[in-house]
Every structure is written in C-alpha cells, then in structure tokens.
Amino acid sequence: MDQCEDREEGAPLWKTTHTQPTGPGPGPGPSRVSIKSDDSMDRGIQFKTGCVCEPQVEQQSSEVPSDPQHQTQMDSAFKETQKAALKEHLFDTLKDLVDDDFKEFKWFLNNEKPTIPKSRLEKADRMDTVDLMVQTYYTDTPRVTVTILEKMKKTDLVKKLSKNIPVSEENINQGRQELKVNLQQKFECVFEGIAKAGNPTLLNQIYTELYITEGGATEVNQEHEVRQMETASRNPHRPPPTITCEDIFKRPPDRHEPIRTVLTKGVAGIGKTVLTQKFSLDWAEDKANQDIHFIFPFTFRELNVLKEEKFSLVELIHYFFDEIKEAGIQRFEKLQVVFILDGLDECRPPLDFNNTQILTDVTKSTSVDVLLMNLIRGNLLRSARLWITTRPAAANQIPAQCVHRVTEVRGFTDPQKEEYFRKRFTDEEQSNTIISHIKTTRSVHIMCYIPVFCWITATVLEDMLKTTEGGELPKTLTEMYIHFLEVQTEQKSVKYDGRSETDSPWSPETRKMIESLGKLAFEQLKKGKLIFYEKDLTECGIDIRSASVYSGVFTQVFKEERGVRQVKMFCFIHLSVQEFLAALHVHQTFINTGVNLLSGLLSSVWSKLSKDKTVKFYQTAVDQALQSPNGHLDLFLRFLLGLSLQTNQSLLQDLMKQTGSSSETKKKTVEYIKKKINENLSVEKSINLFHCLNELEDRSLVDQIQQYLRLGGLSRSVLSPAQWSALVFMLLSSDEDLDEFDLNKYSGSEEALLNLLPVVKASNKAVLSGCNLSERSCEGLSSVLRSQCSSLIHLDLSTNDLKDSGLEILSDGLRSPDCKLETLRLSICNLSERSCEGLSSVLRSQSSSLTLLDLSNNDLKDSGLKILSDGLRSPDCKLETLRFGLLNQCKR
Known part of the structure; x- marks a missing residue:
C-alpha cells in the first residue's frame, strides 16, 4: 500500500493533498486548519526523563487575551531570567538596523495583532521598542520579530536571532500540539x-x-x-x-x-x-x-x-x-x-x-x-x-x-492476505470464494504479497462475482489485468460519459485515451521511470490539459498529484499496471502497423501479418526479456504473451484488433520457450518462462514431471534441463510446505541435487543422506549457505563420500555471515582429523549459528578432537550438542 498522499476520487487506499507553499521563495502559503479548537486546549504531554518537560498549561491563542488577570498570570509564568535574555538578544538584533530600516520595522510592527498603540511606537527607541514587544507578545515575541524581518528581507538578522534565542517550553508546546x-x-x-x-x-x-x-x-x-x-x-x-x-x-x-x-x-x-x-x-x-x-x-x-x-x-x-x-x-x-x-x-x-x-x-x-x-x-x-x-x-x-x-x-504473509480479503468482503461466502480462488492460482497468489495487488484482485473478483453468474474467474495475470481495465472503463463510461451499464464502454475517446496511456507506459518503462512530469507527457503526445481528464476518469489506473508548488506529477498506481498497458501498446502497434517496438526495426505496414512474422514478434520479446540481467521485462513479457491468446483478445474485442492468431502460432511460441528453458538458464529466468507458459495456458512440461512422480519413475528417468526446471518450478510453486526436502523421494543422485539446489535453498530442512554425493555437491551447497535468501536451517549429509576436500569447501559456506544453519549431520562421510581444523574455525566464528554437529562414525582420531576442542572453548561458540565416535555423545 505504498500510498501517494491524497488522491482524487477512486484511488486505492490513497488520498491527495493539494498544498501550497509558504516561507521563503515565491508562491502562496499552505492552507492550514487552525488549531484553536477546544480539543487542543488541554492536551498536556509528559516527556520521558532527559527531555524538555512540558507543563500542563492551557493552549495559548495567537491573540493575547485582554483579561488583565490572565495577562498577569502569563507574565509571572514568563521567568524574569528568560525575559532578560530575550530582551538582550532582541535589542542586539534591532541595533543592527539603520534608522530607515528601524522605522520600517516599527511600521510593520504597528500592523501586528494585538496592536501596540501607534502613539507609543512613534517616539520609541530600540530599547523602548523591545520593552513594548515583550510586554505585548510575551513568548511570542521572537516569532513576531522573525516574521517582520523576513518581510523586510533581512535574512542575516533572522539567522542571527535564531541562533541566539532559546526555544521556550510554551513555544514547543504550541508547535507540538498544532503539528x-x-x-x-x-x-x-x-x-x-x-x-x-x-x-x-x-x-x-x-x-x-x-x-x-x-x-x-x-x-x-x-x-x-x-x-x-x-x-x-x-x-x-x-x-x-x-x-x-x-x-x-x-x-x-x-x-x-x-x-x-x-x-x-x-x-x-x-x-x-x-x-x-x-x-x-x-x-x-x-x-x-x-x-x-x-x-x-x-x-x-x-x-x-x-x-x-x-x-x-x-x-x-x-x-x-x-x-x-x-x-x-x-x-x-x-x-x-x-x-x-x-x-x-x-x-x-x-x-x-x-x-x-x-x-x-x-x-x-x-x-x-x-x-x-x-x-x-x-x-x-x-x-x-x-x-x-x-x-x-x-x-x-x-x-x-x-x-x-x-x-x-515484505508485504503480506499468507495469513495476512486472507485477513485483508476478509476485511474487504464482509459476506463470508463471498470472501471464502475469493480466497479459495486466489489460493488455486499461484501467480495471482504470489502477487498478493503486494497489498496494492490485493486491492486490484479484490476489485476484479468483486465485479465478476456480481456480473458473471457461474462464470469462470480469471486464472492468469493477463486475464486479471484485462478485467481490471474493463472495470475501470465501465465505471468511467457510466460516471462520466452518461452511458448505461449495458452499452459498450469503449467509445472512440476512451480508446484514444488508453492508446495514449499505453504509449506513455512503454516509453517511460524503457527509461525506467515511474513518475512523470509535463515534459514526459508531451513527448508521448498527451496534452497537459488532457492529463487532468485522464487522471480524473481513470483515477485507479493513472493519477495526478501536485507538489507544494502546484507542479503536476503523474504516475500509474503500480508498476504492474504500467507494464500491462505497455504490453498492450506494443502488441497493438505490431498488429496495427507491423512495427515491432522491441526490435527497433521499423517495418513497412503489412496488409496482413504472416504467421512467421507474428511468431517472430513473440520470439523477439522472449529474447529481449532473457537478455535483461535483472528481469525488468519479466512481467511485461508475461502480459505480452498472454495478449497473444484469442480468448484474451476477445475480452478486449472493442478495444484491440484481433490477430487471428492460430493454434500454430501458439504452438511455435511454446516450443521456442521450451527450447530456451533447455538452455540451462538461471533459476529466475526459467521460472519466469514457466509463468509465461502458464499465460499461454500450456502446462505440458509440468504435467510430464507430475506423471513421472505419480508412476514413481523419476529416479529411473533421464530428465532434460527443461524437465529439471519444470520440477523446480513445480516444487517452488506448490502450496505444499517446503519444511523438509528429501532428495531420495525424487532421485538420490548428485545430478538431481545440483539441479534442485533452488529447492534446497527454499527449504527449512534438507535430507541428503545416502545420495552418493561428492565434493562437487559441496560447492553447490556452500553457495546455498552463503545466500542471503537461503532458508536452510537443518542439513543432513550423512552417508556420503564427501572426504576432507569436500568439507573444506562446505566450511567456506558455514563461515559466511549469511549462513543460518543450526544443525549439521556428517555421520559416515569419510572425514579425518584434517576436517576438524575447518570445523573448529566455523565454531569460533561469530556469525555461526550451529547448535548441533554430528560427526559420528568418522576417523577423527584424538588429534582431531583436540583441534575441535579449541573451537568449543571459543566464547563465540554456540554449539550445544557434539556427536563423535560410534555411540559417544558430548553435551555442553
């Protein structure tokens, strides 16, 4: 819920304040509500020891009371020592004014409220003026002085006065309560x-x-x-x-x-x-x-x-x-x-x-x-x-x-997502339906970690439950955002265009507006910009006078804000909305003109797009996204491929021209993505390509792996890189708890471990015992232990031929400040006393979290145990249980 302060009508958890400036520099001052209400009169605050104490006094009005008794009480409260110091500093300030400036100062002073009689000010010298001000304004005298000096442009004297005059408790209380x-x-x-x-x-x-x-x-x-x-x-x-x-x-x-x-x-x-x-x-x-x-x-x-x-x-x-x-x-x-x-x-x-x-x-x-x-x-x-x-x-x-x-x-946890939707929908049946649907749609469920996406999802599903009785709810991100755009367009059509709810909301003006927003979204996405100013809009052909109309009718898609100088700023409500509209713009531009904005090639307008050119368009988008080192086109690519489906295009048939994409185009695009997955991409890139396959409604790779698992034949199968990636995607996307990952359930081999390291990293406990692992596995596991994103706390490597060389590699990861491991089992790993030096250094490490270490059934010898004892004696050692020998167990 990253909020922009104060929005116009229709903003998700936002509202917008149009403030105006005050103080130095040009521009009118901010409009502020007076704090002279009864509520603020007696709110005394107790400060903790060591802070300025705030007496329980009644809030003072900016107008000094005319009641003589009250005036006497206030004068008494104003300590004589403070008064003397204040007079001295004020006199020192006015002394720096030449006669003409001093005359101007008194003229401004005569206009202050309460007013000092003009007859008394005319003949007053600097000392008399200071006395009159303190008698009239009390602790408010410094503020009055500063206000007048600022009007006179005497900035140097304002600074001099500010340095010398201490802040009174009354002024602190006043400013604090009003703030x-x-x-x-x-x-x-x-x-x-x-x-x-x-x-x-x-x-x-x-x-x-x-x-x-x-x-x-x-x-x-x-x-x-x-x-x-x-x-x-x-x-x-x-x-x-x-x-x-x-x-x-x-x-x-x-x-x-x-x-x-x-x-x-x-x-x-x-x-x-x-x-x-x-x-x-x-x-x-x-x-x-x-x-x-x-x-x-x-x-x-x-x-x-x-x-x-x-x-x-x-x-x-x-x-x-x-x-x-x-x-x-x-x-x-x-x-x-x-x-x-x-x-x-x-x-x-x-x-x-x-x-x-x-x-x-x-x-x-x-x-x-x-x-x-x-x-x-x-x-x-x-x-x-x-x-x-x-x-x-x-x-x-x-x-x-x-x-x-x-x-x-980190946003919402799973229970907090559910809490959000239950607060949002008071009808229990409705909230249960929505929560159940979100849980079955993994890509949507993931995005709901972001509170603003929860709002988008709630907006769409609420509308669809009202209007599509028994109809299917959106299962992909592309469907979700198409329906989101439709909901906003329909509301705009009814509210601003006077159309009935049965009329099509896609008027020519609305279509042009969406096209302009799409161009802006894409051009600014290329530059990595999320906040736009008038110049940015002008470059995309949007008249600044129209921008207010855009933000007025699409307050939930595109919004306008104003800074303290009334300078207009624009943005989309979330980056994902900008990415969706950018994908829509790129797709529409290609279909309407034949121009592929991603390749930079300005082809001539095609009267009819060939299948090969359409396939090439989607393949170029895949390549562009894979070339991005940080995945900044990942979501854009999902939306673009999602828009290639005729089912999604039909949802926007009044807005966008249909491509007539054949099943052959989809088939070739899917094959191209699978080919890329086979190229041993990074885990993150592979996972995004699997999300792209979901947007294209293709689950063939995942279905293959699920079939292997059902038949119990995964350990006997030779999997391709794409199939290993599918298994990783399936395990990481599963709703099942990754509390414990047992490699033997899949394929107890070194090849399997190296392909499934992302799953190990996401697991709380990894059971890798008896999987024929060697020091080659230790390199991958060491990288997992060094990762800030690792969840691994318990690791069982028992009955593997790791040798001392493997444990030396593993120790590098164990010493990492990001390592969270608490229990490590190394029974029957062919270790000798050479391994004890590395383990001892781990125990001495301040960052180590190890509380249990199992070294049983290894030939450590007495010399190795002596080396370990040095680590055990370290004040930084957190180990509670050490197992060694055959049956011996040592408790600290």
Whole structure:
C-alpha cells in the first residue's frame, strides 16, 4: 500500500493533498486548519526523563487575551531570567538596523495583532521598542520579530536571532500540539476503491501489520520486484515479525549505540508509505513515541519540485510546517526530532554523496539536495533521527556508514492476505470464494504479497462475482489485468460519459485515451521511470490539459498529484499496471502497423501479418526479456504473451484488433520457450518462462514431471534441463510446505541435487543422506549457505563420500555471515582429523549459528578432537550438542 498522499476520487487506499507553499521563495502559503479548537486546549504531554518537560498549561491563542488577570498570570509564568535574555538578544538584533530600516520595522510592527498603540511606537527607541514587544507578545515575541524581518528581507538578522534565542517550553508546546493536529488530519483517513463522499476509511481500521525484517546491508537486489516477491513467497518459514512500526528506532538488545538513521526497503505497493503514516498518526494521537518532540514527514516527490530553490534546514521546516514557524521555533538541537524522507527512489536527481559541500549551520541556505545529504551524513542536526524509505533498486544511494539500521517491508504473509480479503468482503461466502480462488492460482497468489495487488484482485473478483453468474474467474495475470481495465472503463463510461451499464464502454475517446496511456507506459518503462512530469507527457503526445481528464476518469489506473508548488506529477498506481498497458501498446502497434517496438526495426505496414512474422514478434520479446540481467521485462513479457491468446483478445474485442492468431502460432511460441528453458538458464529466468507458459495456458512440461512422480519413475528417468526446471518450478510453486526436502523421494543422485539446489535453498530442512554425493555437491551447497535468501536451517549429509576436500569447501559456506544453519549431520562421510581444523574455525566464528554437529562414525582420531576442542572453548561458540565416535555423545 505504498500510498501517494491524497488522491482524487477512486484511488486505492490513497488520498491527495493539494498544498501550497509558504516561507521563503515565491508562491502562496499552505492552507492550514487552525488549531484553536477546544480539543487542543488541554492536551498536556509528559516527556520521558532527559527531555524538555512540558507543563500542563492551557493552549495559548495567537491573540493575547485582554483579561488583565490572565495577562498577569502569563507574565509571572514568563521567568524574569528568560525575559532578560530575550530582551538582550532582541535589542542586539534591532541595533543592527539603520534608522530607515528601524522605522520600517516599527511600521510593520504597528500592523501586528494585538496592536501596540501607534502613539507609543512613534517616539520609541530600540530599547523602548523591545520593552513594548515583550510586554505585548510575551513568548511570542521572537516569532513576531522573525516574521517582520523576513518581510523586510533581512535574512542575516533572522539567522542571527535564531541562533541566539532559546526555544521556550510554551513555544514547543504550541508547535507540538498544532503539528499533531495537522498530522492527525492528514493521515487519519485513507480511501479505497471509489471514494464515497463523507464516508472515508480510517487508517486505524484497515491497517494490517506488515512483515518487517532486519534488511542486512545496503547492498541492492537489482532484480525485477516480482522476482523478489516470488523469492519471498517460497520461504514460508518466517519467524514472527520482530520489528513493529512503533519500534523502528528502538535499539536491539545486542546493540549499544543509538539508532539515528533507518533505511527501509520495499517494492512498489508493499506498504512503505502507509507504514510511515501509521508511525506519524500514532505519535499525533499520543499512542506511541511520546519522547519525540516533532515528526516532520517529507516526500521526495514534494522535494523534487524545490530542486531549483535554496533553503536552510530551518527554512525548509517552516516552508512545509507552518505551525512550527508560527510558534517561532528556530532551534532544534536539544529536541527529539524525527525526519521522515519517503520515496528515495523518486529523488531527482540522485543524491551524489561523493561530491557535495559540507554544511553544519542549520540557518545557512543551500540547495535542497545538499541540505538532505548533510542531514543524512549527520553534519546538520546530528541529534535528529531519520527514517528513509525506498524501493530496493535505489537503496545504495545512501552510504552504508550513514545508515544505522536497514529494514525491509515484505508485504503480506499468507495469513495476512486472507485477513485483508476478509476485511474487504464482509459476506463470508463471498470472501471464502475469493480466497479459495486466489489460493488455486499461484501467480495471482504470489502477487498478493503486494497489498496494492490485493486491492486490484479484490476489485476484479468483486465485479465478476456480481456480473458473471457461474462464470469462470480469471486464472492468469493477463486475464486479471484485462478485467481490471474493463472495470475501470465501465465505471468511467457510466460516471462520466452518461452511458448505461449495458452499452459498450469503449467509445472512440476512451480508446484514444488508453492508446495514449499505453504509449506513455512503454516509453517511460524503457527509461525506467515511474513518475512523470509535463515534459514526459508531451513527448508521448498527451496534452497537459488532457492529463487532468485522464487522471480524473481513470483515477485507479493513472493519477495526478501536485507538489507544494502546484507542479503536476503523474504516475500509474503500480508498476504492474504500467507494464500491462505497455504490453498492450506494443502488441497493438505490431498488429496495427507491423512495427515491432522491441526490435527497433521499423517495418513497412503489412496488409496482413504472416504467421512467421507474428511468431517472430513473440520470439523477439522472449529474447529481449532473457537478455535483461535483472528481469525488468519479466512481467511485461508475461502480459505480452498472454495478449497473444484469442480468448484474451476477445475480452478486449472493442478495444484491440484481433490477430487471428492460430493454434500454430501458439504452438511455435511454446516450443521456442521450451527450447530456451533447455538452455540451462538461471533459476529466475526459467521460472519466469514457466509463468509465461502458464499465460499461454500450456502446462505440458509440468504435467510430464507430475506423471513421472505419480508412476514413481523419476529416479529411473533421464530428465532434460527443461524437465529439471519444470520440477523446480513445480516444487517452488506448490502450496505444499517446503519444511523438509528429501532428495531420495525424487532421485538420490548428485545430478538431481545440483539441479534442485533452488529447492534446497527454499527449504527449512534438507535430507541428503545416502545420495552418493561428492565434493562437487559441496560447492553447490556452500553457495546455498552463503545466500542471503537461503532458508536452510537443518542439513543432513550423512552417508556420503564427501572426504576432507569436500568439507573444506562446505566450511567456506558455514563461515559466511549469511549462513543460518543450526544443525549439521556428517555421520559416515569419510572425514579425518584434517576436517576438524575447518570445523573448529566455523565454531569460533561469530556469525555461526550451529547448535548441533554430528560427526559420528568418522576417523577423527584424538588429534582431531583436540583441534575441535579449541573451537568449543571459543566464547563465540554456540554449539550445544557434539556427536563423535560410534555411540559417544558430548553435551555442553
């Protein structure tokens, strides 16, 4: 649920705020709701020890009360020492004004509320003016002074005053309470589906805990995000979430240094933004993290608009958060402040930490990117805490030394998917039907790890259950997205075009709109861009005046946002929607014009497409996707091949020209994909090609393997690389639990193990005993142990002729910091005392998790056991059980 703040009607769990700027620089100020309501009057906050204490005082209005008794009480509360210091700093500031400037200052002062009588101001010198201001404005005097100096363009004096005047408790309380109300109003409601006026959904009602893990180092997985989600889906053995939203800055028990900067990774639509909004809302509602004085949420989309402007850190805060400026808060060094920087992957241009000036003064103006880099490095306001969210591909923009914790949002677990749909559909029969269907459709079930895809799926299935009695529900991603586009088009047709529900929704205007969106989707997909500006739309032939219409009628496909400068930004609601429309555009362009946009060859227009040319078109798409090192065309390819089926084309018959693709075209495309699978591709590429076969409704390879397994003849069969890949795909796509993988159930051989290593990696326990393994197997197993994605905790290699050379290779994997292995069985593996040195080094390793080691029935000799004892004595050794000899067992 990566949310874009504030959307127009129809956005899935989004809403859009059209804010306007204030503060330095051009542009009108933001429209803010006043915080002078009764609710905010008596919300006293108790800070934890060591923070600025906040007295339980009534919220003060910006208008000073005229009641003399109240005025006396306030004057008494304003300590004399603070008053004296304040007067001194104000006088020092006004002293720097020349006579004409001082006269101008008094003119502006005469227009402030409450008003100082003009007769008293006319003859007042600088000292008298300071006395009059403090008598009239009390603790609000610094704010009034700064406001006037800013109007006079006296930036240097504003900075001087900001450095010298301490922040009063009253000002902190005022700014804090008003900021809380602002954030509460901003984040308490979200909208799902077609927003109903006056009926918003409360975030707290629909929020489901996300699975958040420690993300390790800032190294980046550059693969397509669907590949990443599929990898995650193969690992059902995940411990309960150890990091909750409210504990994101909480120091783990094994760490001594505080956490300043948290970097949270997660694919698009996985819930990063809603996580930060929940954090802010809980603070604003006094539910969590009340030791924090201020939370300042920023998005890079908003900051992008200011890339040509210059700000100091204080000015940037005042620019976005008017209540802080109104409270006159200029200093934050002694306060607990949290900056949220959401969407690093959308930062334009990327931050260049290697070539940037050093900035330590929070009042010195510079470009926004330099400001952010110095804030992240800790040069600016080192006492502040930062929470940065990003898609994985951009995570390495932040230097590792600047990040104190890396977390990853992994989306919904299987139980959370079910919880989502049960919340979404209150009718139990309906929710059971939908959940059951999703579980039987593996590609859809995998994608539902992404919360926004859950919403797309729910939208489609809800509509189809209403309109297709007894009809088949979509089983492939292509079908799902075709129906999704249809649902949105029908709603647009009825709502905006005045058509009845029985009329075709595909008017000429709508067809042209979809064609334009498809071209934009493809052109920007080639560039790797997810956020578009006016220039990007113009390049694709979309008039900026029409863009608002597009986003108005297709708010669930294409949406428009506005930054603080009212600069328009556009995007699709999710990358998968962009990929689907891009595939639709490429397919339509080929059918209509004969131009293959993937090959770059501009062929002449064909009056009739030959079968060979059509087959070549799909083969080119397969080749292009396989050439991508990170799988960035994987999902695009699935959609494109899915659109080749006549059954899918008929669903869009009013939109797209039919190819008349014959069964021969499909057959040749399937054969080409199988040929590619036979070429010993990587696991990820093979799996995507099997998903492509599913989109083409071909399961022949998988059916072959299932037939072998049913007949119990897999161990006697000589499988081709494609058939081994089919077995891997089948096992990894199965709903059956991969808690234990026993190689002997399939084919107890070294060849089988090397082909099934991806399954071993995804399993919690691997039983490989008595499978005629050698040191060649140890190389593959060592790579599994070194993998961050490995789930392997228990490994049984008993009764294999590994020898000392094999164990030496295996030990390299056991020493890896990513190795999670807890039990290792090496009984009867032809080991000698030579193996003990490597195992001893493993036991001494800080990263080792081994608690059980079985070395029984190996000729280790006393010398080998002595070497092992050195590892056992290490303070880092976690071993609890060691077995050796024939029957002896040693307990630590």
